[in-house]
Amino acid sequence: xxxxxxxxFQRHRGKTLAVFLLFVFxxxxxxxxxxxxxxxxxxxxxLYYQDPAFGFRLQPDQKIxxxxxxxxxxxxxxxxxxxxxxxxTEDKILFLGDSVTHGGNWISDEDLFSSVAVE
Numbered sequence: 001x002x003x004x005x006x007x008x009f010q011r012h013r014g015k016t017l018a019v020f021l022l023f024v025f026x027x028x029x030x031x032x033x034x035x036x037x038x039x040x041x042x043x044x045x046x047l048y049y050q051d052p053a054f055g056f057r058l059q060p061d062q063k064i065x066x067x068x069x070x071x072x073x074x075x076x077x078x079x080x081x082x083x084x085x086x087x088x089t090e091d092k093i094l095f096l097g098d099s100v101t102h103g104g105n106w107i108s109d110e111d112l113f114s115s116v117a118v119e
Contacts, residue, residue: 041067046074046105067106082109093118 009016037043044066047059062074075081080102085092095101095114103112 041065041070041105046072070106070108070111072105073109080109080112082115 044064046064046066047062048056049059050056058074058078058080060074060076060078062072064072064074066072072080073082076084079085079094093114095117101114103109109115
């Protein structure tokens with residue numbers, strides 16, 4: 001007697017295919033998560049807080065690594081500056097502006113035009 005027995009996978013083809021497709025889908029999601037966190041810089045966002053007086057503002061005292069290893073530092077006042085600002089203002093320059101002045105999320109502090117202008 002030469003009987004061929006079907007394996008569990010052959011007996012449950014639909015369930016096997018569903019589990020395999022679910023496994024592939026989860027693997028693709030994990031790969032997308034890693035790519036977006038590591039290479040796109042989406043794993044470490046700049047944090048903001050809301051204030052009724054002016055809308056929103058960067059939270060103070062942040063050091064963040066973003067896109068392509070750009071280093072962003074937010075000082076004690078929520079400004080994009082390397083050093084703390086105290087009461088003394090003689091040696092400070094404040095640049096006001098939009099995203100061009102701010103540099104977005106992908107330009108390091110030392111590459112901003114405000115840092116280059118101060119030097």
